[in-house]
Amino acid sequence: MQTKSKPQILKVEEGSIVTPLGFSTAGLHTKVKRKRNDLGVVYCEVPADSAAVYTLNQIIAAPLKVTKQSLAEEGKLQAVVINSGNANACTGDQGLIDAHLMRDAVADLFSIKNNYVAVASTGVIGEKMPMDKILPGIGNLAPQKSFDAANQFNEAILTTDTCMKTTCFETTIDSKKITMAGSAKGSGMIAPNMATMLGFITTDAHIPHEYLQVALKEVTNETFNRITVDGDTSTNDMVIVMASGLASNNALSPAHEDWEAFIQLLKQVCQDLAMMIARDGEGATKLIEVNVQGAATDEEAGMVAKTVVGSDLVKTMVFGSDPNWGRVMMAIGRSGMTLDPETIDITIGPHPLLVGSQPTNYVEENLSSYLNNEKVEINIHLNIGDGSGKAWGCDLTYDYVRINASYRT
């Protein structure tokens, strides 16, 4: 069946969100946050075919409503503005007015149509937007195509994140080099449902926005929607992809022979960002990866994995390197998915603990020692079907409590 070799997906080591052709960024400090940059923009020199996925929380922040409006017009975006420190959520009518003011200010700045502008916000919920700082800040945004400008932007989108999250990959389609990069913020209120935290992805691939939307939705379900920090789904989750088309490949669609390569490229970028978000969960010291096999369906495998990785008791077990593995079984059982209680295998790292639901004679010290690793893998086989799926999360620590007991004060 294989008529030619599959395009390779390669990591671009020095890549950033401005590496794909056509994109530049800026970030600066408006003093909404104390120290770090708190306002940024991604700009594309041409209107880019774009797609977005949004939170399924029924309480939707004002900027998401404005972004949906923009995308609904032509499916194209040329600029995405984002502020951190204030989420502009639960801010009533004034919040919507403010989000529109931000959109209009950006359209003025670049002399583009206002439906080419998307707006994103992250930070405290329920406080009015400090527009006296944000509007002048927008006037000072001057996007550039440089590594430094990318970092200024990456810093501007963070809240309690301890590090910037950025990734870049490339592949070849129609003999053209296609580059894709992404920046994300995460940390708390992370249990994305369909959409997710904030993620900004740029690519120079040529792909009409309707197919880009299909690709993003498919990939989001297996990446951003498979991470959890605290089980709380934000009002502001959003991932936006902008495709400049400047790589000049033939237009991508599911009929294109390299469609799957494009999906894999997008998946690689999204999975990289998702794992970075999980690893940098508020207060986290360890990344937890749960692999589930033998489930009824891939979807069910993913749900089991996400239930296990989201269990407070599993998370504290990993934090304390306390080999209380029965909690993994408890979480599998409460997942609500199809299972046979008598056919379950559980392995943590290289240590089999349960085989066919019968406990093994594992050595407690070895398991405890494995749990000291910075990445902990929990492998589960349900032995009832062919479904498989992964999920990522982090441990629950004193610092998660400290950070969230005094987020505002």
Next chain:
Amino acid sequence: MQTKSKPQILKVEEGSIVTPLGFSTAGLHTKVKRKRNDLGVVYCEVPADSAAVYTLNQIIAAPLKVTKQSLAEEGKLQAVVINSGNANACTGDQGLIDAHLMRDAVADLFSIKNNYVAVASTGVIGEKMPMDKILPGIGNLAPQKSFDAANQFNEAILTTDTCMKTTCFETTIDSKKITMAGSAKGSGMIAPNMATMLGFITTDAHIPHEYLQVALKEVTNETFNRITVDGDTSTNDMVIVMASGLASNNALSPAHEDWEAFIQLLKQVCQDLAMMIARDGEGATKLIEVNVQGAATDEEAGMVAKTVVGSDLVKTMVFGSDPNWGRVMMAIGRSGMTLDPETIDITIGPHPLLVGSQPTNYVEENLSSYLNNEKVEINIHLNIGDGSGKAWGCDLTYDYVRINASYRT
């Protein structure tokens, strides 16, 4: 319609699980736990009509399987044995053999049929039962009808609980005094689904077991199933009610004119125990009560309340007395229940924060000061229907992490 005054439900201040006619208890230390009692029994001098609800976790601990078998025979119990320190869950075939051995030992001790014996266990999951300690312990159980014997039992069922949980109420049915009492343990892995943690309820009411089962299921949904400590549903949750019938009222059924009084009596006992469990959640310093009104249905109101009270971000907000009330709105929005994002009211204590989804000008210091109380009330009105419901939980603290990062070690 009211042909006579409703029976009053009165608190029995010195009451305990042995106050209802016919019941006695014992508790002792077998050294499975380091210091506190770890084995107990509730005994009834006659076979008592009984009912039980069990965890909906698909992974069900061995003692629950044995108890289901017992109750299925005649719907009557005369003794419930419980050990703490080991949950006998995820223990494979040996676990089931051990639970049967416990049942048989208790039947021998009291010279009763083994289907009159229920078995309950709580503690670490995935470790084999220390039968060398438990079987001799059972031989030493000598139930008595005294306040001290009740306390010995109440201590025997605890794990990380910091206090005993017991309550007692009485009412009058058919001119007979009907007493009902309960003891429970809770603390961690608390997010009961249909059934719950461990609860033992005794009453001298005369009520056939099939109606008792109906009553227990109805009441459990509005009490034990409305509490959460950490969102994790145990493999060992179970509530058992034993009705000795020694109060000699006419047999209760939904046709009895005081059926509702009996339901209220049972609800009072269950709600009291449920709130005690929430208040004594692992590491908790505060009880949180969420009242939801104006929902589509009572069921949906309860689900919204439980989502809010179970949110890690709401829980840390209460712990830190940090008035970050937007998190309440976030949790309402992710509950998945019917709502109109534009008609929501939120009040914390006496402080209205959101009216018709528009923020108020509340005084932050006053709200912060209110959050220092030991009981924090969050009132939500969705303004879309007549459904109402409550849920209870606790704050998320450093101590929750400490306790669960080193539960075994």
